[in-house]
Amino acid sequence: MLFKExxxxxxxxQFSDSIVEVTDFRDDLSVLIKKEKIVEAAMFxxxxxxxxxxxxxxxxxxxxxxxxxxxxxxxxIFSLKDNFNLRIKANLDDEPWQIESVTSVxxxxxxxxxxxxxxxxxxxxxxxxxxxxYMPEGFQYHPLRKxxxxxxxxxxxxxxxxxx
Amino acid sequence: MEQKSNVYTDDKLYKRxxxxxxxxxxxxxxxxxxxxxxxxxxxxxxxxxxVLRLDGETVLSVVPELGYLHxxxxxMAEDMSYIEYIPHTDRLDYTATLCNNVAYVLAxxxxxxxxxxxxAQYIRMMVAExxxxxxxxxxIGTYAMDVGAVTMVMWTFREREKxxxxxxxxxxxxxTTSYTRIGGVGxxxxxxxxxxxxxxxxxxxxxxxxxxxxLLGNRIFIERLEGVGVISKDDAVALGLTGPxxxxxxVEYDVxxxxxxxxxxxxxxxxxxxxxxxxxxxxxxxxxEVRESVKILYQILDKMxxxxxxxxxxKHVFPHKAEIYSKMEELIHDFMIINYGIxxxxxxxxxxxxxxxxxxxxxxxxxxxxHPWKMKIRSPSFCNLQAxxxxxxxxxISDVIAIIGSLDPVMGEADK
Amino acid sequence: MGLEAKLNKDGFITTxxxxxxxxxxxxxxxxxxxxxxxxxxxxxSAADPKYDLxxxxxxxxxxxxxxxxxxxxxxxxxxxxxxxxxxIYDQMPExxxxxxxxxxxxxxxxxRSYNVVQGxxxxxxxxxYTAGCPPRPENLINAxxxxxxxxxxxxxxxxxxxxxxxxxxxxx
Numbered sequence: 145m146l147f148k149e150x151x152x153x154x155x156x157x158q159f160s161d162s163i164v165e166v167t168d169f170r171d172d173l174s175v176l177i178k179k180e181k182i183v184e185a186a187m188f189x190x191x192x193x194x195x196x197x198x199x200x201x202x203x204x205x206x207x208x209x210x211x212x213x214x215x216x217x218x219x220x221i222f223s224l225k226d227n228f229n230l231r232i233k234a235n236l237d238d239e240p241w242q243i244e245s246v247t248s249v250x251x252x253x254x255x256x257x258x259x260x261x262x263x264x265x266x267x268x269x270x271x272x273x274x275x276x277x278y279m280p281e282g283f284q285y286h287p288l289r290k291x292x293x294x295x296x297x298x299x300x301x302x303x304x305x306x307x308x
Numbered sequence: 309m310e311q312k313s314n315v316y317t318d319d320k321l322y323k324r325x326x327x328x329x330x331x332x333x334x335x336x337x338x339x340x341x342x343x344x345x346x347x348x349x350x351x352x353x354x355x356x357x358x359v360l361r362l363d364g365e366t367v368l369s370v371v372p373e374l375g376y377l378h379x380x381x382x383x384m385a386e387d388m389s390y391i392e393y394i395p396h397t398d399r400l401d402y403t404a405t406l407c408n409n410v411a412y413v414l415a416x417x418x419x420x421x422x423x424x425x426x427x428a429q430y431i432r433m434m435v436a437e438x439x440x441x442x443x444x445x446x447x448i449g450t451y452a453m454d455v456g457a458v459t460m461v462m463w464t465f466r467e468r469e470k471x472x473x474x475x476x477x478x479x480x481x482x483x484t485t486s487y488t489r490i491g492g493v494g495x496x497x498x499x500x501x502x503x504x505x506x507x508x509x510x511x512x513x514x515x516x517x518x519x520x521x522x523l524l525g526n527r528i529f530i531e532r533l534e535g536v537g538v539i540s541k542d543d544a545v546a547l548g549l550t551g552p553x554x555x556x557x558x559v560e561y562d563v564x565x566x567x568x569x570x571x572x573x574x575x576x577x578x579x580x581x582x583x584x585x586x587x588x589x590x591x592x593x594x595x596x597e598v599r600e601s602v603k604i605l606y607q608i609l610d611k612m613x614x615x616x617x618x619x620x621x622x623k624h625v626f627p628h629k630a631e632i633y634s635k636m637e638e639l640i641h642d643f644m645i646i647n648y649g650i651x652x653x654x655x656x657x658x659x660x661x662x663x664x665x666x667x668x669x670x671x672x673x674x675x676x677x678x679h680p681w682k683m684k685i686r687s688p689s690f691c692n693l694q695a696x697x698x699x700x701x702x703x704x705i706s707d708v709i710a711i712i713g714s715l716d717p718v719m720g721e722a723d724k
Numbered sequence: 725m726g727l728e729a730k731l732n733k734d735g736f737i738t739t740x741x742x743x744x745x746x747x748x749x750x751x752x753x754x755x756x757x758x759x760x761x762x763x764x765x766x767x768x769s770a771a772d773p774k775y776d777l778x779x780x781x782x783x784x785x786x787x788x789x790x791x792x793x794x795x796x797x798x799x800x801x802x803x804x805x806x807x808x809x810x811x812i813y814d815q816m817p818e819x820x821x822x823x824x825x826x827x828x829x830x831x832x833x834x835x836r837s838y839n840v841v842q843g844x845x846x847x848x849x850x851x852x853y854t855a856g857c858p859p860r861p862e863n864l865i866n867a868x869x870x871x872x873x874x875x876x877x878x879x880x881x882x883x884x885x886x887x888x889x890x891x892x893x894x895x896x
Contacts (some may be wrong), residue, residue, distance in 0.1 A: 169655040170418055198545050201660075202686040206673055220658055220671065220686070224545065224559065227566035229658060252548030255694045263382070278375030278723060279839070280804055287383055287838055294380070294387050296838025301803035304810035304847040347808055348758065350787040355760055355805060376805045377761055380837035395834065402762035446765065465772035472769075483766055483858055720761050 147226040148173055151195060158188055164235075172231060179217070179234040179243050186249040189221065189230070197221040197230060200250035203257050205264045209290035213237050215266055219246070219253075236266065245271040263288035340368060343705075347376045351454045351709040354719030356693070358712075362705060370700045370708070372693055377723040385683035389649040390416050391490060391626075393683075398484040400668070400687065400721040404443035406435040406475070407663045408721075409488040414569055415659035415670035416490050419652045420624050426571070427615040428492040433570045434505065434608045435478070435487065436661075437601045441512075442471045443664035444594045444601075451591065451713035452523060455532050460519065467515055474504045490650065491625030492618030506609060509602055516602075520595060533587040537699045537711040540585060547698065548691045551666025553715055556593045557585035563662035574611065577604050587707075590714040597664075624650045649678015658686075665689050665718060687721035742879045749793075749819075750875035753782040753868065756792035756816065758809060760799025763826045763858040767798045770861035782868050789815040794871060796864070797848070800828040801841045810847055819883045821874070823867045824850045827857040 145153075152166055155175060162185070165176040177185055189197040202220040215236040222229055234243060245268035247254045255277060257268040262276040265286035276283065285292055285300060346357035355376035361368045381400070385393055397412040398405040410432045417423065424432070449464030472482040478501045479487035479494060487494045523529050539549070544557040554561055562579045564572040580596035582589035619625045626645060627638035654676045660669035666688025673682035692715050699711050731737065757767055771777045771785065786792050789812045801809055813822070824844055827833030830853045832842035844850060851874060854867045 170421065170657050172657055174656070199548055201548060201667070201691075202658075202669060202671065202684065204671065204682075204684040206682045218671070218684075220669070224561060227561075229567075229660075231656075231658060250548070251546045252691065252694065255690065259690075276375075278378035280375070287380060290386075292383075292838070294383055294837055301839070303803065303806055303841065306847055347805065348787070348812055354764065355808075376802060376808070377800060378802055378804070378839050379800055379835050380839050384835070384837050399762050402765060461768070462773055465769060466774065469769065469772065469774045482860065484762065 147223075147228050151228070151230060154192065154195060155185070155189075159185055172229070174231040174233060176233045176235070179236060182217075182232070182234050183244045183246060183249065185232065186219075186221075186246045189232075190249055194225075195223055196225045197223045198250075199224065200246065200253045200256070201229075203246070203253050203260055205260050205266055205288075207264060207288065207290045215241055215264060217243055217260070217266065221250070240267065241265060242267040242269055244269050245274075247271055262286070265289065345708070352712060353450065353717055356712070356717060356719055356722075358696070358708070360700075360705065360708065365704050365706075367700050367703050367705060367708060370697045372696050374690075374693070374719075374723050377719045379724065381685060381724040382683055385680055387679065389678045390652075390680065391645070391650070393680075394488065394490075395484065395486040398486055400685065400724070401443070401663060401665055401689070401718045402484070402720045403446045403718055404439040404664045405483065405485050406439035406479075406487060407443070407661070408668065409485065410436045410570075411659070411661035411663065411668045412670060413488045413490050414661060415657065415672055416650075416652070418659045419655070419657045419672055419674055420490070420650065421653075422491055422619055422621050422624055424492045424619050425616045426613050427496075428617040428619075429570045430608055430612050431493050431497050431617065432488060433572070433575075434497070434605060434612075435475070435485075435493075436570075437605050437608070438471050438474060438505065440601050440664045441598050442468050444598045445471075447664070447716040448519070448591070448594055451710075451716065452529070454709050454713040455529060457523060457526065457529060460523065463515070463519055463522075467512065470508050474501060474508065477501055477504060489618065489626060491621055492616070496617045497612075502609060502612070505605065509605055509609075512602060516595070516598060523591075530588065533591060533710055533714070535584075536587045536707045537590075537703060537714060538584070538586045539695060539699050543698060544585065544695070547695045549666070549695055550688050550691065551663065552593045552597060553590060553666065553692050553695070555580065556582045556589040558583040563660055563667050567660070569659075569661060575604050575607050577607075587710050587714040590716075594716075624652075651676060651678055656682075660686065663688055665716060665721070666692060668721070685721070685724055687724060689717040689719070689722040690724075693717050693722055742881075745880055746876050746878050749878070750872040751781045752784075753794045753821075753871065753875070754784045754786055754792045755782055755794045755796050755868075756789050756812070757785045757787070758795055758797045758799075758812065760797070760801060760805060761828075763798035763828075766858040766861055767796060767825065767864060770864045775861040775865065777865060777868065780865060780868055780872065789813070790817065792816055793819065794821045794823065794868075795848075796823045796825050797829045797844055798825040798858075800833070800835055801844050802839045803841060804839070806841050806844070806847055809844070813848055819878070821851045821871050822848055823864075823871065824848075824853045825864060825867070826854060826859055830854070833857055 162178045162181040167174045189195055199222040201222050204218050206216045213235040217234045219232040257271055259277040260266055341362045343360045346352040347355040357373040359371045397408040400408045445464040445468040449461035452460035475485050476482040479485040539557050541558045544554050560579050560581050577600050580593055622641040631638040632642045652674045656673040658671045660667045669686030671684040672680050675681040700708050777783045824830045829844045832840050852867045852870050854863055856863050
């Protein structure tokens with residue numbers, strides 16, 4: 145059995161009603177899961193002896209702008225056992241935009257969740273240190289949201305005074 | 309001036325401290341001290357800022373602060389076409405510009421479902437490996453400079469200059485090359501370039517041995533790094549380290565072997581690993597990787613096939629410039645690509661390549677138009693920096709310099 | 725041969741204090757390498773054996789602003805970094821000069837984005853702008869030589885009114 149099929153089967157057995165969609169585009173396996181189950185699924189994927197997704201490579205989000213479920217949080221996790229990359233997605237339904245943090249499962253997700261919070265304003269509940277990653281603390285906006293202009297909001301970031 | 313003889317005895321020190329009303333002995337001697345390091349510091353490799361809490365010389369905790377070079381890459385990507393974005397990838401990990409170029413176009417090609425001709429892929433492999441050597445030269449040189457061996461940076465940059473001359477000839481720019489194209493590479497590597505690569509490799513072994521002799525014959529260098537900044541195998545995996553930093557902790561994970569892209573499956577090379585996971589291992593592993601790259605480059609030169617360097621795919625790949633000026637159809641395709649973009653299918657892909665710093669990944673979400681809907685750059689330096697609080701805890705303050713140097717972050721890609 | 729021959733003949737030379745100070749200053753420029761991003765690597769290249777900035781008396785790169793009189797701003801300056809750059813500039817003793825190395829520092833360059841300062845002349849007095857992304861080492865050497873030309877035209881009275889260190893701004 146291919147590792148890919150094993151992952152799908154195991155996930156379907158464990159979280160039959162929580163898995164919304166499984167897609168396979170360009171050989172990238174992607175699982176859409178209900179956001180309430182994200183930590184549980186993370187625990188399962190990491191600790192299952194056949195799967196061992198021990199590394200979290202990336203956490204990010206997508207802003208769909210016009211959809212009702214505006215944000216999708218995307219996790220890329222990796223199993224060193226079979227060098228397999230799995231993508232987990234979770235849709236955020238409604239404001240307030242928040243989801244459970246997976247830092248307790250993968251410590252490596254810590255900074256990525258901070259980055260996602262900084263860029264999209266998605267709050268990761270139970271995150272140990274949820275601060276902005278890149279932008280200064282006092283900044284009020286979230287740059288990667290689609291309603292934020294590329295050139296920024298004038299005067300939102302101060303400059304030092306001009307030297308005459 | 310009677311203090312002169314015994315100014316350092318405790319008695320005198322207490323008296324002087326007590327004389328100052330604001331400072332109590334407890335404050336000065338018992339409490340911890342907070343030190344700011346960076347963002348402008350010779351050893352932080354760019355604009356990394358660390359806030360350290362010290363007890364004497366021992367580091368209790370470290371808080372890295374990033375964002376001093378946050379240029380908004382991911383936001384800008386949403387506003388430009390796939391082709392326009394190639395020059396921006398140069399400036400991610402600016403020590404290895406061509407590795408980024410190659411990784412990016414491979415990600416877009418994966419999204420499009422096209423493939424470059426074999427010669428183009430081999431040229432990509434060649435420039436990526438040359439770039440890897442150039443990046444490791446910077447890494448080794450600055451690392452040695454940080455711990456006190458200033459000569460090294462001159463030697464490594466001497467070698468790096470030779471590689472940049474090759475890039476100058478091949479891509480027309482010595483530093484920010486923007487050489488790859490979607491579906492191929494910008495220009496064919498002619499026999500002059502291949503000869504330059506060969507000449508460089510032939511003399512490189514001697515220089516590399518010379519450098520090793522200079523550093524490894526030096527007890528100060530060895531003792532400063534051995535056993536310092538140890539990270540265990542499990543921690544390295546849990547924190548998501550990749551590249552040389554992960555392999556120096558004993559995990560044999562290299563994207564070139566784990567998920568072969570280009571033609572790395574046709575090439576015979578070893579993946580050096582060390583079990584120690586300390587600063588010295590992280591120095592050794594870079595030297596070993598450079599040697600492996602040299603081996604790979606010799607094989608590439610041997611196996612370099614003939615043929616085109618751009619795929620023939622008018623909807624996604626630029627036609628040749630001479631044909632645009634002389635043929636109507638090519639002109640139309642060129643116009644369409646420039647104006648409307650390459651319009652990949654709706655979907656999302658994640659592609660990662662092995663960069664000198666670790667695994668560089670691009671996660672691209674396409675909505676079918678000429679611009680990416682979302683582009684996420686998974687930069688290795690960002691993740692590697694995450695290990696700093698873990699590694700630095702309990703180390704001496706002077707070790708922090710060595711640890712940053714050994715992790716070799718490049719802030720261009722860590723901050724994006 | 726230049727000065728020695730003249731001294732041998734006459735035993736003295738006539739010049740102005742301004743000229744001799746400017747001559748001494750221009751031949752011993754100590755740069756402060758404000759290396760921020762890509763340009764920093766090319767700045768190291770300019771100082772490496774092949775290009776050798778030392779030929780022009782400016783190889784003494786000091787990472788503390790207190791010892792420097794030329795700031796080479798090499799790399800993209802973001803809003804967060806601008807505060808730091810300015811703070812370091814304020815700590816440099818007068819007289820001081822600034823090179824804006826590369827397109828990013830000169831005008832924001834290819835980064836038309838929310839976090840990049842569109843030209844450091846919004847908060848720093850720039851003396852020489854250098855083209856290129858990043859400029860080749862030759863180009864940086866040219867910028868240093870231009871600064872030297874500029875220094876050779878200075879007079880002592882140009883700097884009289886400027887306080888040694890702007891303490892108020894440095895404190896903030």
